[in-house]
Amino acid sequence: MKFFLYALGAMLFATCSSTQTNSTAAVVPSPPSVKANVSTDDFSNADRIGEIMNYLASDELKGRDSGSEGIEKAAQYIENHFTAYGVKPYFESYRDTLSNFKKPAYNVVGVVEGSDPKLKDEFIVIGAHYDHIGIVEMENGDAIANGANDNASGTTTVLEFARYFGTNKTNKRTLIFALFSAEEKGLLGAKHLAKKLKESNLNLYTMLNFEMTGVPLKGKDYFMYITGYDMSNLASVSNAYAKENLIGFLPTAKEFNLYQRSDNYAFHEEFEVPSHTFCTFDFTNFDHYHKVGDEPDIMDFAHMATLVNKTIPVLEGIANGATQEIKLSN
Numbered sequence: 194m195k196f197f198l199y200a201l202g203a204m205l206f207a208t209c210s211s212t213q214t215n216s217t218a219a220v221v222p223s224p225p226s227v228k229a230n231v232s233t234d235d236f237s238n239a240d241r242i243g244e245i246m247n248y249l250a251s252d253e254l255k256g257r258d259s260g261s262e263g264i265e266k267a268a269q270y271i272e273n274h275f276t277a278y279g280v281k282p283y284f285e286s287y288r289d290t291l292s293n294f295k296k297p298a299y300n301v302v303g304v305v306e307g308s309d310p311k312l313k314d315e316f317i318v319i320g321a322h323y324d325h326i327g328i329v330e331m332e333n334g335d336a337i338a339n340g341a342n343d344n345a346s347g348t349t350t351v352l353e354f355a356r357y358f359g360t361n362k363t364n365k366r367t368l369i370f371a372l373f374s375a376e377e378k379g380l381l382g383a384k385h386l387a388k389k390l391k392e393s394n395l396n397l398y399t400m401l402n403f404e405m406t407g408v409p410l411k412g413k414d415y416f417m418y419i420t421g422y423d424m425s426n427l428a429s430v431s432n433a434y435a436k437e438n439l440i441g442f443l444p445t446a447k448e449f450n451l452y453q454r455s456d457n458y459a460f461h462e463e464f465e466v467p468s469h470t471f472c473t474f475d476f477t478n479f480d481h482y483h484k485v486g487d488e489p490d491i492m493d494f495a496h497m498a499t500l501v502n503k504t505i506p507v508l509e510g511i512a513n514g515a516t517q518e519i520k521l522s523n
């Protein structure tokens with residue numbers, strides 16, 4: 194997420210090990226084994242989430258700075274997952290090369306075609322940015338901003354959704370899974386892709402983005418919030434499918450205008466369709482925003498798995514609804 198540092202009494206965590214030796218020959222690990230599984234309440238689990246998170250936010254990937262060797266490994270890892278899950282490349286390959294960033298940078302974009310002969314012509318983009326800020330100023334011997342919460346968490350969440358729909362294929366509308374690059378450079382990956390899809394006249398219904406889902410909210414009567422809460426009825430539609438108060442309103446998100454600070458916004462701008470970010474970071478439950486302490490070992494993998502399992506019925510409901518029930522507010 195892009196916003197100015199919110200001053201907090203940040204405690205310094207010095208949990209990161211020293212920089213690993215540069216091993217360009219390192220092999221990108223293959224995905225955890227894939228089994229189709231139609232039950233959603235135990236689809237994801239903490240072990241699986243941990244395996245993905247521990248790679249994406251490892252020191253080996255050096256903070257996934259756009260255009261770097263580290264993010265290249267992340268891109269290959271995501272592609273390997275898509276392939277293993279039966280998610281097809283949306284373009285000629287999974288890679289969508291950014292035209293608005295000087296170094297070579299790629300969104301990774303896959304698709305699971307809808308099963309309904311009519312509804313499959315309506316598209317839903319499910320996204321998260323997979324880049325982070327790379328190497329930063331040294332703190333207690335660590336200079337790698339691992340970006341576990343920001344945004345290996347959202348990336349892992351979207352990979353789990355891709356696994357669910359790629360293996361089960363229960364979606365009537367077509368789902369595009371988009372992992373964006375260069376978010377940290379000014380939302381560039383999402384801007385590039387939204388423009389390109391708009392130019393191809395994509396029939397986009399809605400864009401659902403995931404950011405900073407690595408630690409739970411505390412003391413709230415809802416499980417996560419969406420940015421731009423009052424701009425559409427997405428929260429009430431989601432809660433109806435979730436059969437609980439899954440999505441709430443976070444006043445701070447409105448105060449800091451988070452709606453415009455993540456990858457959903459480009460889709461709002463290009464398509465004027467409901468475009469929101471789902472998040473569980475509320476400025477009080479995590480002190481390591483854009484710091485070297487944003488490490489996988491302080492993430493709550495069980496929370497992340499619960500988020501995936503609770504959100505699958507919401508995505509499935511939205512993908513399969515007879516009509517486009519998410520509507521912009523007047």
Ligand SMILES: [Zn+2]
Nearest residue numbers: 194195343377
């Ligand atoms: Zn960020």
